[in-house]
Amino acid sequence: MALPEPTPQLTPEQLAAKAEADKQQRVAMTWGIVGIVAILALLATAIFFLLRPQTDMETVSKIRDVFIIVMALESLLIGAALVVLIVQVSSLVNLLQNEVKPILQATTETVNNLRGTAEFLGENVVGPVIKLNGYLAGLQRVIELMGLKRK
DSSP, X not given: OOOOOOOOOOOHHHHHHHHHHHHHHHHHHHXXXXXXXXXXXXXXXXXXXXXXXXXXXXXXXXXXXXXXXXXXXXXXXXXXXXXXXXXXXXXXXXXXXXXIHHHHHHHHHHHHHHHHXXXXXXXXXXXXXXXXXXXXXXXXXXXXXXXXXXX
């Protein structure tokens, strides 16, 4: 049964930094939710005005232009996200090639060395010891059968 790992004790500075980070995360989350709600409200308002029967063509064309601008900004945002994704993937590939691959090669080499050592010990140490024990057991049994030694 494994013992539970002791929880690390944080210093007051670390606790304060953690609390500050949690506070910043909550603020960012709140602003993100407010932004999403505002965008949805604007979208609902635009749809409402588009569905009104007395809407004139000038208003519809202005709304269309606004939507085109919003779509252009969205495509810029998606492009930036793709650039960040490509940078992260290249950093992952770099990590795999320069750090993980040498570790795997060293591990493979170590396993091969251990395999060779185990074979060497099996052939040169364990085998002769087992043979010697067999010969000694046979000799002991022969001595017991001849009556020179008691059981």
